[in-house]
Amino acid sequence: MRILIMIIGFLLALIPTASAAVYQQGVVYVIYDEEGKAAVADKTDINSNGVPDVIEDVATQVNAARELFKDVFKYPDPLESERFKNVKSIEVDIAPKANMKSYGNAYSGVRKSKHDPNERAIHIRVANTIEPHKHFTPEHEYFHLIQYGATYFRNGWFLEGMARWSQDAISKTEKYPDGKDIPFKLKNESAAKKIFKIKYSAAENLWYPLAVNMKDKAKIPDSLMNKYKYVDGTPVFKDNIFYGANVMRNVILVMKSKEGSAAEEFGGMQKWRKEGQRDDQNSKYIFDSVKEVYNSKK
Numbered sequence: 001m002r003i004l005i006m007i008i009g010f011l012l013a014l015i016p017t018a019s020a021a022v023y024q025q026g027v028v029y030v031i032y033d034e035e036g037k038a039a040v041a042d043k044t045d046i047n048s049n050g051v052p053d054v055i056e057d058v059a060t061q062v063n064a065a066r067e068l069f070k071d072v073f074k075y076p077d078p079l080e081s082e083r084f085k086n087v088k089s090i091e092v093d094i095a096p097k098a099n100m101k102s103y104g105n106a107y108s109g110v111r112k113s114k115h116d117p118n119e120r121a122i123h124i125r126v127a128n129t130i131e132p133h134k135h136f137t138p139e140h141e142y143f144h145l146i147q148y149g150a151t152y153f154r155n156g157w158f159l160e161g162m163a164r165w166s167q168d169a170i171s172k173t174e175k176y177p178d179g180k181d182i183p184f185k186l187k188n189e190s191a192a193k194k195i196f197k198i199k200y201s202a203a204e205n206l207w208y209p210l211a212v213n214m215k216d217k218a219k220i221p222d223s224l225m226n227k228y229k230y231v232d233g234t235p236v237f238k239d240n241i242f243y244g245a246n247v248m249r250n251v252i253l254v255m256k257s258k259e260g261s262a263a264e265e266f267g268g269m270q271k272w273r274k275e276g277q278r279d280d281q282n283s284k285y286i287f288d289s290v291k292e293v294y295n296s297k298k
């Protein structure tokens with residue numbers, strides 16, 4: 001009897017646990033559990049297609065951001081980058097919020113795809129309590145993939161500050177800063193040093209004011225405004241005003257050209273890419289990139 005129980009136990013262990021469901025929308029694949037603690041909290045399915053609307057809305061938000069940055073504003077496409085070679089898709093894991101410190105993460109590594117083991121994918125992770133109508137996490141994390149694909153620089157005031165700025169693509173900002181303090185901040189060493197120490201708040205301290213000061217008021221085309229809607233019909237883009245899309249792209253491109261200098265100072269490209277992506281010494285190269293873009297408009 002005891003042996004029989006052991007054998008049954010052994011056989012049960014061999015049965016694979018239910019595999020996660022996959023929802024595909026273009027190159028975006030959302031990987032999610034339909035039941036259990038990792039399943040989405042809100043299972044509303046108003047279009048009755050068997051996929052929770054939240055899952056579809058996460059994919060829609062990522063695709064909206066992807067088309068806006070890649071096709072309208074010509075940001076480097078992470079799927080075409082030298083860093084992420086032979087990658088065909090963007091996977092979004094839905095994970096239990098209880099296991100996460102924030103609502104999302106973006107990963108700079110390539111993994112074996114979860115929807116097709118013969119492929120490789122880049123990926124982000126989003127909490128199962130996400131409400132895409134209110135939370136811009138999928139967009140924010142996708143912007144990190146753009147940053148990772150475009151440059152190895154990873155200092156927080158660039159990485160998190162600019163990703164928070166990017167949320168304005170789909171959110172509605174009521175009051176933009178006037179940007180009058182930008183010339184002072186770009187010249188004053190102690191002001192710059194303060195920026196190097198902050199992360200998310202660099203959006204309000206530097207990136208938004210820079211965009212407004214440089215009068216980079218971009219419009220999101222009507223075609224995109226009309227194309228991207230959540231399942232319930234709510235538009236993804238809350239308004240068509242987006243400050244800074246051209247300035248930020250140019251900063252990122254200039255940053256890429258300064259990687260060699262930053263790496264040299266750190267002891268070589270291989271070492272820098274491995275250990276130096278967040279080094280404090282990087283800040284002056286990123287800041288020089290900001291100044292270069294700023295001065296190019298004068």
Ligand SMILES: [Zn+2]
Pocket residue numbers: 140141144159160163
């Ligand atoms: Zn972030």
